Amino acid sequence: xxxxxxxxxxxxxxxxxxxxxxxxxxxxxxxxxxxxxxxxxxxxxxxxxxxxxxxxxxxxxxxxxxxxxxxxxxxxxxxxxxxxxxxxxxxxxxxxxxxxxxxxxxxxxxxxxxxxxxxxxxxxxxxxxxxxxxxxxxxxxxxxxxxxxxxxxxxxxxxxxxxxxxxxxxxxxxxxxxxxxxxxxxxxxxxxxxxxxxxxxxxxxxxxxxxxxxxxxxxxxxxxxxxxxxxxxxxxxxxxxxxxxxxxxxxxxxxxxxxxxxxxxxxxxxxxxxxxxxxxxxxxxxxxxxxxxxxxxxxxxxxxxxxxxxxxxxxxxxxxxxxxxxxxxxxxxxxxxxxxxxxxxxxxxxxxxxxxxxxxxxxxxxxxxxxxxxxxxxxxxxxxxxxxx
Amino acid sequence: xxxxxxxxxxxxxxxxxxxxxxxxxxxxxxxxxxxxxxxxxxxxxxxxxxxxxxxxxxxxxxxxxxxxxxxxxxxxxxxxxxxxxxxxxxxxxxxxxxxxxxxxxxxxxxxxxxxxxxxxxxxxxxxxxxxxxxxxxxxxxxxxxxxxxxxxxxxxxxxxxxxxxxxxxxxxxxxxxxxxxxxxxxxxxxxxxxxxxxxxxxxxxxxxxxxxxxxxxxxxxxxxxxxxxxxxxxxxxxxxxxxxxxxxxxxxxxxxxxxxxxxxxxxxxxxxxxxxxxxxxxxxxxxxxxxxxxxxxxxxxxxxxxxxxxxxxxxxxxxxxxxxxxxxxxxxxxxxxxxxxxxxxxxxxxxxxxxxxxxxxxxxxxxxxxxxxxxxxxxxxxxxxxxxx
Numbered sequence: 001x002x003x004x005x006x007x008x009x010x011x012x013x014x015x016x017x018x019x020x021x022x023x024x025x026x027x028x029x030x031x032x033x034x035x036x037x038x039x040x041x042x043x044x045x046x047x048x049x050x051x052x053x054x055x056x057x058x059x060x061x062x063x064x065x066x067x068x069x070x071x072x073x074x075x076x077x078x079x080x081x082x083x084x085x086x087x088x089x090x091x092x093x094x095x096x097x098x099x100x101x102x103x104x105x106x107x108x109x110x111x112x113x114x115x116x117x118x119x120x121x122x123x124x125x126x127x128x129x130x131x132x133x134x135x136x137x138x139x140x141x142x143x144x145x146x147x148x149x150x151x152x153x154x155x156x157x158x159x160x161x162x163x164x165x166x167x168x169x170x171x172x173x174x175x176x177x178x179x180x181x182x183x184x185x186x187x188x189x190x191x192x193x194x195x196x197x198x199x200x201x202x203x204x205x206x207x208x209x210x211x212x213x214x215x216x217x218x219x220x221x222x223x224x225x226x227x228x229x230x231x232x233x234x235x236x237x238x239x240x241x242x243x244x245x246x247x248x249x250x251x252x253x254x255x256x257x258x259x260x261x262x263x264x265x266x267x268x269x270x271x272x273x274x275x276x277x278x279x280x281x282x283x284x285x286x287x288x289x290x291x292x293x294x295x296x297x298x299x300x301x302x303x304x305x306x307x308x309x310x311x312x313x314x315x316x317x318x319x320x321x322x323x324x325x326x327x328x329x330x331x332x333x334x335x336x337x338x339x340x341x342x343x344x345x346x347x348x349x350x351x352x353x354x355x356x357x358x359x360x361x362x363x364x365x366x367x368x369x370x371x372x373x374x375x376x377x378x379x380x381x382x383x384x385x386x387x388x389x
Numbered sequence: 390x391x392x393x394x395x396x397x398x399x400x401x402x403x404x405x406x407x408x409x410x411x412x413x414x415x416x417x418x419x420x421x422x423x424x425x426x427x428x429x430x431x432x433x434x435x436x437x438x439x440x441x442x443x444x445x446x447x448x449x450x451x452x453x454x455x456x457x458x459x460x461x462x463x464x465x466x467x468x469x470x471x472x473x474x475x476x477x478x479x480x481x482x483x484x485x486x487x488x489x490x491x492x493x494x495x496x497x498x499x500x501x502x503x504x505x506x507x508x509x510x511x512x513x514x515x516x517x518x519x520x521x522x523x524x525x526x527x528x529x530x531x532x533x534x535x536x537x538x539x540x541x542x543x544x545x546x547x548x549x550x551x552x553x554x555x556x557x558x559x560x561x562x563x564x565x566x567x568x569x570x571x572x573x574x575x576x577x578x579x580x581x582x583x584x585x586x587x588x589x590x591x592x593x594x595x596x597x598x599x600x601x602x603x604x605x606x607x608x609x610x611x612x613x614x615x616x617x618x619x620x621x622x623x624x625x626x627x628x629x630x631x632x633x634x635x636x637x638x639x640x641x642x643x644x645x646x647x648x649x650x651x652x653x654x655x656x657x658x659x660x661x662x663x664x665x666x667x668x669x670x671x672x673x674x675x676x677x678x679x680x681x682x683x684x685x686x687x688x689x690x691x692x693x694x695x696x697x698x699x700x701x702x703x704x705x706x707x708x709x710x711x712x713x714x715x716x717x718x719x720x721x722x723x724x725x726x727x728x729x730x731x732x733x734x735x736x737x738x739x740x741x742x743x744x745x746x747x748x749x750x751x752x753x754x755x756x757x758x759x760x761x762x763x764x765x766x767x768x769x770x771x772x773x774x775x776x777x778x
């Protein structure tokens with residue numbers, strides 16, 4: 001299968017791998033029992049659920065499958081991690097630390113907590129949007145309960161040194177959560193190695209279906225539910241278990257298990273070709289994020305004098321689909337908090353473009369993008385009132 | 390399509406209608422854009438999303454489509470309704486009223502609120518599990534903010550007089566929420582007629598996919614988000630919008646629009662045949678729930694002297710799949726709170742069986758169930774230590 005258009009917005013959402021769709025299909029009709037039901041179709045799906053949980057646990061190096069809680073989205077996992085841990089531990093402290101480059105679902109959860117009696121510290125990033133362990137350590141207080149720093153950033157692709165950050169947290173007896181929504185299925189994510197006590201990952205960012213994600217919760221972590229009801233998922237995520245979506249997610253994980261390493265290498269070649277050529281051919285272009293410690297599939301640029309929205313509009317005319325930054329926040333048209341944290345000026349931020357590649361991106365696509373992006377930037381430069389002509 | 394087994398657990402979850410699966414398919418791969426993205430595939434899906442919202446709004450008689458918020462499950466909708474309204478209005482009062490026969494997601498949300506500074510009153514039901522308007526009125530206090538009474542009960546099928554309850558609430562300036570997860574798509578649900586300020590419905594209870602539900606919120610209702618993030622769904626439900634699932638839900642609604650009325654009549658005939666014959670042929674059987682004001686698809690029985698779990702086990706051997714009560718709470722093996730609220734004794738509750746029919750249930754299935762249920766009950770009666778032989 002191949003798109004007739006060039007889709008370079010894989011950080012927003014990925015197409016579902018046809019092998020995943022095929023795996024899900026029987027569970028919509030023929031094998032549709034509720035795993036909480038006691039009859040055969042229910043119990044069969046209970047077994048399927050636990051098999052998927054084991055596949056997921058193995059993928060991220062969890063010690064046992066019960067450490068994996070399936071949720072409806074990474075947003076929900078992050079809300080549960082942040083609010084569930086802070087609420088459950090409030091007798092021991094009310095201080096939360098999050099980085100300033102987190103996804104909105106972490107930042108808005110933190111803001112909600114700060115409106116409800118908690119204190120939040122926001123960690124500064126360096127010019128590449130990276131969070132350093134020493135910045136984390138300096139922010140830890142005796143009443144700090146939890147630190148949340150994302151594995152890699154969704155807008156600029158910078159990978160954070162999470163294992164060093166986890167070590168700092170544990171040295172001070174503080175829990176560590178990382179949002180791995182952009183890394184899981186793209187680069188290695190292993191809780192034994194990165195030391196996370198809680199870890200979020202999402203299906204639809206790695207060629208699985210939407211509507212399912214997980215939260216890894218290390219055994220012994222004190223956390224309470226944020227969605228209450230029938231007590232599914234160890235009491236931490238009530239709701240009828242979404243078997244078709246979980247089967248799809250597990251299939252996406254199995255595929256990633258086999259293909260991730262080679263795909264990572266392939267994407268790095270394409271990404272680097274894209275970055276090198278854009279910086280070479282377009283003199284007003286700059287790279288956002290870390291030059292080497294970055295996701296294999298994200299290239300984020302800024303273009304002086306012109307607007308990211310206009311670039312997207314014109315690329316779209318050529319069939320190239322991209323974003324300025326996070327899809328979630330694009331309708332807001334506010335300056336990206338990530339690029340602001342990198343120390344960029346407002347006009348630089350508004351000239352930003354994110355190209356996020358995926359498994360259907362070809363070298364021909366990259367060549368086409370480089371060619372058309374030059375034309376678009378040239379066209380917009382001519383219209384820009386900020387360039388002396 | 391037809392099951393080779395007899396599935397009578399449609400109140401737990403329904404199979405996805407093949408027409409719904411077909412409608413969803415293109416949105417997994419070809420039309421997979423994130424509606425928050427600014428490019429063509431994103432904007433195309435934004436239009437699809439708003440079209441689905443309009444279909445949903447029209448189905449329940451909402452004044453405008455923005456009154457419909459898509460969520461991930463009825464549990465999530467109910468959590469948002471209860472916690473979101475109570476939290477947002479806490480300066481005006483901290484008193485919540487819920488019925489004692491609500492689904493666990495309402496009851497557990499209420500319990501969480503009562504652990505966090507709110508006061509909750511639980512409404513008593515009559516012997517049929519029905520909640521009466523006068524019971525509601527007697528519980529309302531000056532500091533009452535919200536009343537939540539389900540449209541129809543998921544275990545016994547009793548339909549509550551929600552429009553009368555809404556009138557009582559509004560007379561006292563109190564908001565009214567109803568959980569219509571079991572009624573929407575089965576009997577008429579119209580917010581203009583039932584007067585609900587907030588209403589929950591679920592896709593997978595009406596032949597749509599799992600992982601999607603909605604909350605109707607009347608314009609002007611003061612409510613705050615319970616899941617924070619990118620600000621999707623009018624800021625009330627952050628998370629990447631699950632387009633395939635929403636498209637499926639809207640298709641299920643369109644099908645219900647056309648077929649619900651005739652299907653309701655068909656199911657009532659089957660249900661009544663089942664009830665009449667079980668009560669006639671099995672002398673130890675009793676009907677749970679209201680004799681006439683009940684869902685077209687739910688028949689709930691109690692059998693003296695024997696255990697519901699044993700009945701399910703033996704029916705399962707004949708390929709008949711049923712539940713004792715709510716699938717959500719069946720693994721807990723605690724006595725059903727619904728049947729307790731109806732005034733049943735513990736031994737009567739433990740002998741309960743719910744048969745919930747659906748669009749693939751045939752008259753032949755009903756005949757088969759009546760025949761096999763007699764055999765199973767007879768077999769278990771012989772083993773029961775409570776019957777004098």
